[in-house]
Amino acid sequence: MKAEQLTDVCTYHGEGPYWDARIGSLLFVDMLEGDVLVRSGDGTLARHSVDPGVAAAVRGRSSGGYVIGVEKGFAFADASFSTVEAGPVAFTDPSVRMNDGGCDPRGRFLCGSMGSFGTGALYSLAPDHSVSTVLTSVSTSNGLHWNATGDTAFYTDTPTQRIDALDYDVETGRFSGRRTFALVDPSLGAPDGMAIDSEGGIWTALYGGSAVVRYDPEGRLSERIDVPASQVTACAFGGDDLRTLFITTSRQELDDGAEPLAGALFSVTAGIVGAALPLFAG
Numbered sequence: 061m062k063a064e065q066l067t068d069v070c071t072y073h074g075e076g077p078y079w080d081a082r083i084g085s086l087l088f089v090d091m092l093e094g095d096v097l098v099r100s101g102d103g104t105l106a107r108h109s110v111d112p113g114v115a116a117a118v119r120g121r122s123s124g125g126y127v128i129g130v131e132k133g134f135a136f137a138d139a140s141f142s143t144v145e146a147g148p149v150a151f152t153d154p155s156v157r158m159n160d161g162g163c164d165p166r167g168r169f170l171c172g173s174m175g176s177f178g179t180g181a182l183y184s185l186a187p188d189h190s191v192s193t194v195l196t197s198v199s200t201s202n203g204l205h206w207n208a209t210g211d212t213a214f215y216t217d218t219p220t221q222r223i224d225a226l227d228y229d230v231e232t233g234r235f236s237g238r239r240t241f242a243l244v245d246p247s248l249g250a251p252d253g254m255a256i257d258s259e260g261g262i263w264t265a266l267y268g269g270s271a272v273v274r275y276d277p278e279g280r281l282s283e284r285i286d287v288p289a290s291q292v293t294a295c296a297f298g299g300d301d302l303r304t305l306f307i308t309t310s311r312q313e314l315d316d317g318a319e320p321l322a323g324a325l326f327s328v329t330a331g332i333v334g335a336a337l338p339l340f341a342g
Contacts, residue, residue, distance in 0.1 A: 061283070061284070061285045061286070061328055061330070061331075062285065062286045062287075062328070063272070063285050063286065063287045063288070063305075063307050063326035063327060063328045064326060064327060064328065065288070065321060065324050065325075065326055066099075066306070066324070066325045066326055066327045067099065067105060067324050067325040068324060069311070069320075069321065069322070069323040069324045070090070070097060070105060070107075070323065070324065070325065071088075071089075071090040071091075071093075071097070071308070071309075071310070071311075071323045071324075071325075072090055072092060072093060072310070072311060072312060072323060073090065073091045073092045073093075073293070073310040073311075073312045073323075074088055074089070074090060074091075074293060074294075074308035074309055074310055074323060074324075074325065075088065075089050075090075075091045075116070075117075075160070075253065075293045075294050075308055075310070076088055076089045076091070076115075076116065076117045076118060076160065076253065076294055076308070077253075077294055077295065077296035077298070077306045077307070077308050077325075078117075078118055078119060078120075078296055078337070079296055079297065079298025079299070079302070079306070079334075079337075080120050081336070082120060083100075083139075084100075084101045084300065085098050085099060085100045085101060086098070086099045086296070086298050086306050086325075087099075087118050087126075088118075088294075088306070088308050088325065089115040089116065089117065089118060090107070090115070091114055091115055091116060091159075092114065092312070093109075093115070094109055094110060094111040094112055094113055094114055094115045094130070094131075095107050095108060095109050095110065095115055096108045096110050096115055096118050096126075096128065096137075096141060098141075099325065108137070108141035108144075110128050110130065110135055110137060110141065110144050111128070111130035111131055111135060111144075112131075113130070113131035113132075113157070114130055114131035114157050114158055115128060115129075115130060116128075116129035116130065116131075116157070116158035116159050116160060116161065116171060117129040117158070117159075117160050117161040117162070117171055119161075119162065119163050119169055119337070119339065119340050120339045120340065121136070121339060121340045121341075121342060122167065122339045122340065122341050122342075123342070124138070124139055125137050125138040125139050126139075126141075127147070127169050127185070127340040127342065128144075129158040129159075129160075129161045129169075129171035130158060131157050131158060132149050132150060132151055132152060132157070132158070133146075133147060133148050133149040133150040133151070133158070133183075133191070134147035134148055134150070134169070134171070134185050134189075134191075135147050147185070147189060148185065148189055148190075148191050150171075150173075150183040150185075150191050150193075151173065151181070151183075153175065153179065155175050155176060155179065156173045156174065156175035156179055156180055157173060157174060157175070158171050158172070158173050158174075159171075159172055159173055159174040159180075159200060159201050159202065160172055160201055160202045160203060160204065160253055160294070161201075161204060162204040162205060162337065163337065163338045163339060163340050164184075164206055164210070164213075164228070164230065164233065164338065165206055165210035165230055165338055166210075166230050166231075166233070166338075166341065167187055167338055167339060167340055167341025167342070168184050168185060168186055168187070168233050168340075168341070169184075169185040169340045169342070170182060170183065170184045170185070170194065170204055171183055171185070171201075172195070172198055172201020172202070172204070173198065173201055174198070174199065174200040174201055175199070176199075177199050177219070178197045178198070178199055179199075180198035180199055180200065180201055181193050181195060181196045181197075181198050181201075182194050182195035182196075182198060182201055182204075182215075184233050185340075185342070186233070186342070187340070187341040187342040188342065189342055192233070194233065194234060194235055195215075195235060198217050199217055199218070199219045199220075200217060200218040200219055201215075201216075201217060202216040202217070202218050202251065202252050202253055202254070203215060203216040203223070203251065203252065203253050203254030203264060203294075204254075205254060205255070205256040205262070205335070205337075206228065206256075207256075207260055208258075208260070208335065210228065210230045211227065211228055211229075211230065212225055212226065212227060212228060213225070213226045213228045213235065214226075214241060214254065214256065214262050216251045216252070216254060216264065218250050218251055218252060218267070219250075221243060221244045221245075221246055221250065221251065222240050222241075222242070222243055222244065222251070223240075223241045223242045223244065223251055223254070223262055223264060223275065223279075224238050224239065224240060224241055225238075225239055225240075225241040226238045226239075240279075241262070241275070241279045242262065242275040242279040242280075242281075244264065244266070244273075248266050248269045248271070248273065249266030249267055249268040249269020249270070249271065249292070250266065250267045250268055250269070251264045251265075251266065251267075252264065252265040252266065252267040252292065252293050252294060253265050253293055253294025253295060253308070254294070254295065255295045255296050255297050255305065255334060256334070256335045257274075257297065257330075257332045257333065257334050257335060258302075258332065258333040258334065258335050259276075259277065259332060260276075260277035261274050261275065261276050261277060261282065261283075261332070262274065262275045263275075263283075263295050263305065263330075264295075265292040265293050265294050265295050265307065265308075266292055267291055267292060267293060267310075268290055268291060269290070269292065270286060270287050270288070270289065270290045270292065271284055271285060271286050271287055271292060272284075272285040272287065272292060272295050272305065272307055273285070283330075285305070285307070285328050285330075287307055287309065287326055288321050288326075289309040289310075289311075289319050289321050289322040289323075289324070289326075290319060290322070291309055291310040291311070291312065291314070291319075291322060292307060292308075292309055293308045293309060293310050294307070294308045295307045295308070296334075297330070297333070297334020297335070298334070301333065302333050302334040302335075302336065303329055303330060303331070303332070303333055303334070304327050304328070304329060304330070305327065305328050305329075305330040305334070306325065306326070306327050307325070307326040307327065307328070308325060308326075309321070309322050309323060309324060309325075309326065310322060310323065311323040
């Protein structure tokens with residue numbers, strides 16, 4: 061399969077695609093610009109500034125609007141992004157920033173940070189807006205999804221070249237039993253953001269690899285989608301039937317003119333239905 065260009069180049073470091081079924085639109089971030097972009101069903105694109113530093117990940121809120129992982133913690137936006145309120149701070153280390161996240165089946169919003177080797181962590185924002193640290197010694201937190209029953213989470217710390225599976229206690233929001241689900245061959249690229257399908261397959265963007273690949277529920281490489289940009293950052297299922305895989309890319313640190321499509325949004329009909337994602341319960 062090959063991804064098709066869906067937008068003009070619209071991001072410097074595109075990341076975090078999220079399909080909001082409530083409005084039939086795709087949200088994604090221009091991470092290092094601190095912006096959230098909304099692509100409506102008619103193809104129009106709107107940009108909203110949410111943080112002066114970083115907009116890492118966005119998810120819908122059950123009470124309306126959105127929760128956003130920002131440079132050092134969390135923020136909340138109304139449905140139109142006309143009002144953005146600062147939320148709790150998760151950390152203050154100036155060498156560390158938020159990077160990626162997602163919601164667990166109970167509506168907690170987990171977002172992970174990145175920094176120099178082992179200085180990042182994974183944080184959990186509870187519906188009451190309290191913050192706890194659930195994983196430490198992380199380098200580049202990426203890709204976080206849960207299986208259909210919610211008792212297993214899939215997670216990537218990019219420099220490890222692994223997609224890990226972890227046992228998850230949905231009552232306490234705590235991880236245990238971390239093990240390797242799939243080892244990504246470095247020749248393919250570095251595992252970045254991910255999506256999960258209704259069959260339990262994990263789709264991971266390959267940064268530096270010009271592709272998205274799928275690992276089946278047994279952790280075996282089963283599909284590849286070529287992307288005409290090398291720095292593929294993340295993917296998400298969307299569309300009314302959750303059969304479209306949306307793919308973000310980056311032009312960070314690329315030479316001018318080196319990759320003319322880098323920073324555009326891409327899509328492909330994946331031939332499989334994506335898993336619906338939970339909302340933040342706060």
